[in-house]
Amino acid sequence: MRVLLTLYLSTALNFFITWFAAFQHEPGLSVKQIRFSWLVLLLATIFWPIVVPISYWMGSLDNSKNWLPNHFTSSK
Structure with missing residues (x-):
């Protein structure tokens, strides 16, 4: 359990730092946009x-629909 907590916190911190740096480099934001960004x-x-596992799952569902060869899925 400690490993999962460490993994979660380190990944969350990494995401936070990356997005925070992106927000700081964005010029000309209004006060409302800054609050929304936070x-x-x-x-x-x-x-x-x-969100990440759901997104991965949805992406894998889209890819599984395309496994048939083209001649099976083409309409005439």
């Missing part, structure tokens, strides 16, 4: 363990 940053850091 909200997105915090939500993405908190919910990435839920």
Whole structure:
């Protein structure tokens, strides 16, 4: 359990640092945009363990639909 917690915290910190650096390099943000960016940053850091596996699963479902050869799926 300690390994999973360490993995989660290190990955969350990595995402947070990467996105924070991207937000700091964005010129000309209004106060409203900065607040919204902070909200997105915090939500993405908190919910990435839920969103990433779902995204991977959805991507694998899309790829599994394309396993048939073209002559089976083409309509005439």
